[in-house]
Amino acid sequence: MGHYEAPIREAIITGDKSYHDISVDVAAPIEGKANKSWWIVFSIALVAMLWGFGSIAYTIGTGIGVWGLNNRINWAWDITNFVWWVGIGHAGTLISAVLLLFRQKWRMGINRSAEAMTIFAVVQAGMFPLIHMGRIWDGFYTLPIPNQYGNLWVNFNSPLLWDVFAISTYLSVSLVFWWTGLLPDFAMIRDRATKPFQKKIYSLVSFGWSGRAKDWQRFEEVSLVLAGLATPLVLSVHTIVSFDFATSVIPGWHSTVYPPYFVAGAVFSGFAMVQSLLLIMRKVCNLEDYITRVHIENMNKVILVTGGIVTVAYLSEFFVGWYTGSSYEDFVYLSVGAATGPYWWAFWSLIICNSIIPQLFWFKKIRRNYIWTFVISIFINIGMWFERFDIIVINLSRGHLPSSWTQFSPTFVDIGIFVGTIGFFFVLFLLYARTFPVIAQAEVKTILKSSGNNFKAARAGNIPTPTPVAPVTKPVDVVAPKTETAPIIEDKSSKTSALLDRLGKFDPSTQKADDLKKISGVGPVLEKTLNQIGLYTFEQVSKMTKTEYDLLDSITESFPGRAERDDWAGQAKKMIS
Amino acid sequence: MSSKVIHALYDDDDVLLSAVKEVKAAHHHIEEVFTPFPVHGLDSAMGLERTRMGVTAFLFGLTGLAFATWFLNLIMIQDWPQNIGGKPSFSFAENMPAFVPILFEMTVFFAAHLMVITFYMRSKIWPFKKAENPDPRTTDDKFLMEIPVDGDSTALQALLEKTGAIEINVIDKSH
Numbered sequence: 097m098g099h100y101e102a103p104i105r106e107a108i109i110t111g112d113k114s115y116h117d118i119s120v121d122v123a124a125p126i127e128g129k130a131n132k133s134w135w136i137v138f139s140i141a142l143v144a145m146l147w148g149f150g151s152i153a154y155t156i157g158t159g160i161g162v163w164g165l166n167n168r169i170n171w172a173w174d175i176t177n178f179v180w181w182v183g184i185g186h187a188g189t190l191i192s193a194v195l196l197l198f199r200q201k202w203r204m205g206i207n208r209s210a211e212a213m214t215i216f217a218v219v220q221a222g223m224f225p226l227i228h229m230g231r232i233w234d235g236f237y238t239l240p241i242p243n244q245y246g247n248l249w250v251n252f253n254s255p256l257l258w259d260v261f262a263i264s265t266y267l268s269v270s271l272v273f274w275w276t277g278l279l280p281d282f283a284m285i286r287d288r289a290t291k292p293f294q295k296k297i298y299s300l301v302s303f304g305w306s307g308r309a310k311d312w313q314r315f316e317e318v319s320l321v322l323a324g325l326a327t328p329l330v331l332s333v334h335t336i337v338s339f340d341f342a343t344s345v346i347p348g349w350h351s352t353v354y355p356p357y358f359v360a361g362a363v364f365s366g367f368a369m370v371q372s373l374l375l376i377m378r379k380v381c382n383l384e385d386y387i388t389r390v391h392i393e394n395m396n397k398v399i400l401v402t403g404g405i406v407t408v409a410y411l412s413e414f415f416v417g418w419y420t421g422s423s424y425e426d427f428v429y430l431s432v433g434a435a436t437g438p439y440w441w442a443f444w445s446l447i448i449c450n451s452i453i454p455q456l457f458w459f460k461k462i463r464r465n466y467i468w469t470f471v472i473s474i475f476i477n478i479g480m481w482f483e484r485f486d487i488i489v490i491n492l493s494r495g496h497l498p499s500s501w502t503q504f505s506p507t508f509v510d511i512g513i514f515v516g517t518i519g520f521f522f523v524l525f526l527l528y529a530r531t532f533p534v535i536a537q538a539e540v541k542t543i544l545k546s547s548g549n550n551f552k553a554a555r556a557g558n559i560p561t562p563t564p565v566a567p568v569t570k571p572v573d574v575v576a577p578k579t580e581t582a583p584i585i586e587d588k589s590s591k592t593s594a595l596l597d598r599l600g601k602f603d604p605s606t607q608k609a610d611d612l613k614k615i616s617g618v619g620p621v622l623e624k625t626l627n628q629i630g631l632y633t634f635e636q637v638s639k640m641t642k643t644e645y646d647l648l649d650s651i652t653e654s655f656p657g658r659a660e661r662d663d664w665a666g667q668a669k670k671m672i673s
Numbered sequence: 674m675s676s677k678v679i680h681a682l683y684d685d686d687d688v689l690l691s692a693v694k695e696v697k698a699a700h701h702h703i704e705e706v707f708t709p710f711p712v713h714g715l716d717s718a719m720g721l722e723r724t725r726m727g728v729t730a731f732l733f734g735l736t737g738l739a740f741a742t743w744f745l746n747l748i749m750i751q752d753w754p755q756n757i758g759g760k761p762s763f764s765f766a767e768n769m770p771a772f773v774p775i776l777f778e779m780t781v782f783f784a785a786h787l788m789v790i791t792f793y794m795r796s797k798i799w800p801f802k803k804a805e806n807p808d809p810r811t812t813d814d815k816f817l818m819e820i821p822v823d824g825d826s827t828a829l830q831a832l833l834e835k836t837g838a839i840e841i842n843v844i845d846k847s848h
Contacts, residue, residue, distance in 0.1 A: 098713070099687075115709065115814035240748055247753040252745055253760075258774040265778045269785045276789060279798065280812065284709065287809035303793070304802030307811055309719055311796045312711040317726040318792045322785055325730070329781050336774055538710040541814075545686075563685070 099545040103556055107549035108202050111385035112622060114563065115541050118386075122281070122537040123288055125381045130530055134380070141522035148516005151509045152227055160230050162509045168502045169492045173510040174224050175340075176484040177517060180365070181221035182263065182337055183358075183480060186330055187366025188214025189270055192277070193326035196319065201547055202394050204539040205386045208281075209377060210370050211274040212532065216524040217369070218267045220517040225259070227513070255339035262336040266329055273322045276315070279305040281533035334362040341487065348417075348428030348491035357409035361483060364402035364450070367395050368476035375470045377529060386535050389464050396463035399476065403454040406483075410451060427494035429486040438503055439490045446486050449479025560624075592629055595647045599639050602632040610634045615667045637668035678704065679826060680807060681818045681833040682840035686712045689816040692836035693718045696820065699832055705819040707811040730788040737783025738776060745772045807844070815839075 111117075130138075155162055165172055188210040195203035226235050238260045240250050250257050282302035289295040305311070338358035341349035371392065378387040410430055417425035418432070426433040434443045453475045457463040462472075494501045528534070545551050550562040602609070609632040612623045629651060631637060640648070645660040683689040690712060696703060703719055746765045749755075749772070754762040762768050793799055811817045818838075822829060826843060833841050 119709075119813045240744065249748040249753055251755070251757065252749050252775055253757050253768075253771045255774075258778075261775055261778040265782045269781065272786060272789050276792070280710070283804060283806075284812040286804065287806070287812045299804065300800055302804065303798040303800055304804045305798055305812075306804050306806040307707045307709060308796075309706040309708065309712075309715050310721055310724075311798070312708065313716040313721060314724045314726050314792050314796055316711050317724045318788060321727050321730045321788060325734075325781050325785050328777070332774065332777060339774075541710040542713075 099551065100555070101546040101552070103552065105547070106388075106390045107547055107552050108205060108388055108390050109386060109540065109544055109548040110388055112550040112562065113385060113544060113548055115544065118535075118537050118541055118544065119284055119288065121382065121385070122533045122535045123285055125529060125534065126285055126531060127288070131380075134526065134530070138523065138526045141519045141526060144515050144519025145523050146516075146519075147512050148514075148519055151512030151516055152223075155227055155509055155513070156230075156232055160228065162507060164504055164506045164510055166502055166504070168495060168500050169489055169504045171488050171492065172504050173485075173506055173514055174228050176481065176488050177514050178221050178224035179337055179484040179488075180481050181217045181224075181517065181521075182334065183362035183365045183484075184369045184477075185214045185217035185221060185266075185270075185366065186334060186359075186362035187370045188212070189266075189273070189326050189330040190363055190366065191370070192273065193323040193330065196323040197327060200394075201543045202391050204536055204543060205383075205388070205391050206370065206374060206395075207539075208274075208277070208532070208536045209374060209528075209534050210366075211270060211277075212528050212534075213370060213373060213525065214270055214366075215267065215274060216521050216528075218263065218270070219524070220521050222263060222267065223517065255336060255343050258336045259340060262333045266333045269322070269326060269329060273319075273326060276318060276322070277536055277539075278532065279303055280307060280315075280538040281536060283307065284537060285533060331359055334359045346491055346495075347424045348430075348487070351413065353409055353412060357406065360402045360405035360409070361480060364399060364406055365476060365480035367399050367402070368473040368480070371395055371399075371469055371473035372477060373525065375466055375473075377534065381529060381534060383535060386540065389466075392466065392469055393460075393464050396457045396469060399454060399473075400457045400463070403450060403457075403476070407451040410447070424496065427490075429490040433494075434486070434490050439486070439493065442482055442486050442490060445482040446479055449475045450483060453479075592651055595644060595651065596630050598644055598647075599631065599636040602630055602636065604632075607633060610671070612637070614671060615662070615664050618664070634668040634671045638665050638672060640665040640668075676846045677822045677826070678844050678846055679820045679822055679829060679833065680840075680842045680844055681820065681836075681838040682808065682810075682842075683816040683818070683837065684814065684839050685837075686710075686816060688837040689818070690714060690718060692833070692838065693818065695836050696818070696832065701820055701829060701832075703818060704821050707806045707808070707817040707819075709812050709814060709816070712816070726788060726792060729791050730784045733787035733791075734780045734784035736787070737780045740783065741772075741776045741779035745775060 109118075113121075163172070163174070188207070191203050191210040192207040195207075226232050229235060238250060238257065240252075252258075279302055282298050283305035286295060286298035286302050289298055335355040335358065338354035342351055342354040344350060374387055375392070378384050413428075413430040417428055417430060425431060427437065428434065429443070429446075434440070437443075453472055456468065456472060462468045489504050493503055548562075550559065553559050554561040609627075612618050612626055612631070612634075615634075615637065618626070626632075629648075640659065642660065645664075648659055681692070683692060686708070689706070689708070693703060693706065693715065697718065697720065706715060706719060708715065742765075749762050749768060750765050756762070760768075806812060806817070807819070808815065808817055818833075820829065820833075822843070830841055830843075
């Protein structure tokens with residue numbers, strides 16, 4: 097029934113999931129209680145955020161003289177942070193929109209969180225221009241609204257105003273795209289909720305989603321059209337951000353390569369941030385079955401490509417600057433002058449973090465490794481911050497008048513605001529992780545039959561066709577092409593009886609079968625297999641040791657080492673007591 | 674119209690899809706199908722018409738473009754033509770290249786938001802709207818087909834049983 101997927105493609109949903117398992121796994125972080133580490137990280141983020149808010153209040157109350165800006169360097173950390181955050185905010189829409197247009201199934205495990213990250217990052221970015229105005233209460237002057245001065249309007253020839261339109265369109269469209277995708281998942285949480293307050297809240301945010309066939313038809317078309325609109329939008333946003341620099345006459349900024357180079361850099365940093373966040377999140381929220389090595393590797397490939405584009409842009413900027421022979425070009429951020437001048441450390445941080453370290457991803461072992469990926473993604477985040485710092489501060493630090501050459505040193509307020517936005521970002525993301533369905537579960541369910549490991553294995557003929565749902569009262573009719581029912585017991589009968597001798601036989605007249613699925617690692621399929629062998633109770637499982645595990649593996653041949661790794665016996669003992 | 678409906682519950686999207694086709698082939702009217710995720714091919718199997726959301730988005734985009742053209746012309750050319758950097762604002766056509774970013778953003782803004790609002794209105798989803806799926810399991814892993822019945826429903830029930838329904842309930846909607 098059209099669920100075929102080439103066997104060479106790795107499964108992107110593992111752990112023998114059924115539809116119901118997906119609901120349970122996605123709802124688990126919302127229905128459960130926050131653990132200690134969540135509270136610790138949340139408290140740290142909250143303190144950082146409050147420090148940032150204090151710094152912002154101080155800035156607004158006193159004026160931006162409290163920053164480290166000087167006559168020459170009149171933009172510094174504020175715009176660096178602004179561009180950095182906007183850049184990070186590019187991966188989410190890229191994942192959900194561009195990858196949707198390309199029909200990439202692996203986007204479904206990560207798009208929800210990437211979009212959340214996008215929105216939270218753009219919120220941080222949007223704060224900087226507002227703070228930088230000094231008089232934040234006059235912020236509405238950036239909008240073309242009729243006012244008491246008659247025909248006083250904004251200047252639509254200015255890239256700064258284009259930015260206002262681009263960022264606010266991007267933020268609002270991303271938000272709507274995100275929320276529309278959330279409706280069916282909120283509805284799932286709503287229909288599972290048992291506490292009345294929870295039910296009320298999720299009823300409200302799910303907008304009464306009912307899942308009618310017509311609703312789904314519209315939903316899919318709307319998603320597709322939004323993706324089509326968001327794709328040029330996301331490219332336009334960073335293009336316009338780069339215009340802030342490219343349309344000026346400052347050496348180093350006045351560069352026609354900026355738009356494509358900025359967009360590639362934004363995708364590069366955005367994916368790095370997605371990696372940093374999701375590698376932690378998949379552990380903390382137990383989403384290892386949905387965010388797999390395949391996802392990580394694919395994202396690393398995007399990082400490798402965009403990192404390559406950025407590196408080529410660096411090289412061409414460096415070359416062109418040198419080739420002009422102009423003395424002004426010897427102090428731009430990519431030049432011999434910058435590499436050996438007072439900002440050599442910023443120059444080399446950029447080159448090492450963005451161009452050299454990501455090359456490690458050429459090695460398959462490294463781009464499929466969680467720890468390596470996490471470490472490299474942190475380096476990229478740092479490198480991309482330095483890219484913007486270099487563009488702004490190094491280029492401004494030296495101008496046509498050598499007597500005014502200077503350096504920038506941030507004040508505690510500069511640092512406070514930057515750290516504060518990181519804190520604010522994590523506060524939002526941590527709250528999101530506890531209250532939102534962090535996986536687009538409705539979408540993931542549509543690819544379960546094509547990309548779930550159990551279904552792929554069944555098509556390859558390794559295991560009996562799994563049912564997509566948890567077993568109910570009556571046996572399920574399976575319509576997916578039956579491959580074969582593995583004759584487990586016949587040829588393994590001696591091993592089976594040996595195993596049962598050790599663990600004890602199940603007597604249906606005196607004993608009751610336990611729900612073996614309660615053991616983590618046992619899904620409906622595996623439970624059936626265990627039942628076929630003759631294992632029905634926790635008592636039997638609890639007696640298992642290394643010998644029995646090996647015996648079991650040799651009988652089932654499906655998940656070698658799994659029972660031992662998950663410590664079934666220990667779990668079963670707990671179930672009994 | 675009868676006030677009685679049959680709710681047939683399925684637990685597999687492929688079973689549901691073939692059931693919809695069989696019920697359709699037996700000339701029964703399917704009032705509604707509730708599913709936890711989009712089932713591809715379900716809309717055509719049910720005989721639903723294609724959605725026109727894409728067309729509305731295009732029209733809204735044109736509206737946005739027209740609106741942006743109007744206000745850029747009004748603000749930059751008519752109301753207060755400024756001479757910025759030695760480039761005076763005399764005519765819309767000559768100044769248009771500088772307006773391309775805004776024209777584009779407004780097109781996208783209108784198309785995206787008005788399309789989504791249209792979707793919410795047409796599908797009747799908004800804050801404080803009560804959900805109308807008859808069984809809470811249909812947002813989890815079950816699929817529900819709603820068929821109105823007139824008079825005797827045993828034949829229909831037998832048909833549904835044969836298509837693989839796991840639960841069949843006759844609901845009286847009159848009270």
